Amino acid sequence: MATQKSKAFPQGFTWGTATAAHQVEGNNWNNDWWDWEHTPGSPCVEPSGDTCDHFNRYPDDIAMMKSWGFNTYRFSVEWSRIEPEDGEFSQAAITHYKKMVQCCRDNGITPVVTLHHFTTPRWVAAMGGWGNATTADLFGRFSDMVARGLGDEVGMWCTINEPNMVSTIGYLLGEFPPGKKDRDLRLKANEVFCDAHRKSRDAVKSISSAPLGITLAMQEYTIVGSNEDELAKAAAHRDRAWAGLEDPFLEVAKGDDFFGVQTYTREIMDKDGRTKPTPDMRLTIMGYEFRPSALEACIRRAWEQTDHVPLIVTENGVAATDDRERIEFVHDALDGVLNCIADGIDIRGYTYWTLMDNFEWTRGYAPIFGLCAVDRSTQVRTPKPSAHWLGRVAKANALLGVNDG
DSSP: OOOOOOSBOOTTOEEEEEOOHHHHSOOOTTBHHHHHHTSTTOSOSSOOTTTTOHHHHHHHHHHHHHHHTOOEEEEEOOHHHHOSBTTBOOHHHHHHHHHHHHHHHHTTOEEEEEEESSOOBHHHHHTTGGGSTHHHHHHHHHHHHHHHHHGGGOOEEEEEEOHHHHHHHHHTSSSSTTOOOOHHHHHHHHHHHHHHHHHHHHHHHTTOOSOEEEEEEEEEEEEOOSSHHHHHHHHHHHHHHHHHHTHHHHHHTTTSSEEEEEEEEEEEEETTEEOOOOTTSOBOTTSSBOOTTHHHHHHHHHHHHTTSOOEEEEEEOOOOSSHHHHHHHHHHHHHHHHHHHHTTOOEEEEEEEOSBOOOOGGGTTOOOOOSEEEETTTTEEEEOHHHHHHHHHHHHTBOOOTTOO
16 A cells, blocks of 8 residues: 555545435335335335425525535436336426536536436336346436436436445345345346446437446455465355445446445455454444445455546445544545555545435434434424535545544
């Protein structure tokens, strides 16, 4: 590892935050997640409901980001709003998202549009969802319509957000929709997602010149053992995890304009597989390890496995009730980013997850990742100290101390 020579980030390095439509817009009733939230026996602790009403309040939310000092905003468009039934496209929904894009531009913020962030229209789910090869074609058609509708003002495109989480948690573990536990179907979903990325990329790039990539949930993997045999078995478990969770998507990203790294923690593997947290381990309120250095490890793996596709951190953050922990986490994660830059890795931006406390999928509203608190009874936004701290980092384009600014 190179000695860190500077706290400054490269000129043009981007700073932003992110949301997903279903987690913040409210009342996205026509997708598989709304159905899942209301399915008896599903692991969802509560429904999403109005969530943060970002669908209506986005102008104020975007202006708030500008006031902090951010220059990018990554948000997703909701497929089930734009194409509520097979082949029926809503011009009103496309116009809504076009207004969001323009609002970003009016505030000096580059809009980064994600075409799929976990949610799939009910009618696609009824056809077999991501276990059906036809879904890749449907997603390519949808991507074409969105690219034509939103025009040249989009600054960057993310085709699919964390397809490995949808395939693994939805088709293997059964905790996300469609609630399947089928290894073969999980592998099929991986294949369909990769095909969908290619078809989406081709469709968008035929219309838009903006940079495009896919984003992936990555984790640092640490192997442990008391002898060579145990270490070898732990490494084999890690390699199998990589093969199912990361490798197909790192491969399909080769040749893209950028690759989105999304990291929160690490997994520790021993001879029997994944280990459980130990009593002395520092945990987040999500129940996993507080591990900001995981980002550096994942950046290095993504850089090598994609054959040096330029990287953007499209998600990184921590769920914490004590906002000082959020600042500490981001500071230490960014320190790792600087280590990678010092070693010549092409990293072009950092995006914190998330803009505001919102609907955290099966866990409901308990985990709080946001830079801004939201009173769900009044929808009043209250920025946290971490929002202002990270905004000062963005304005300086340099890593400040946790008490600086």
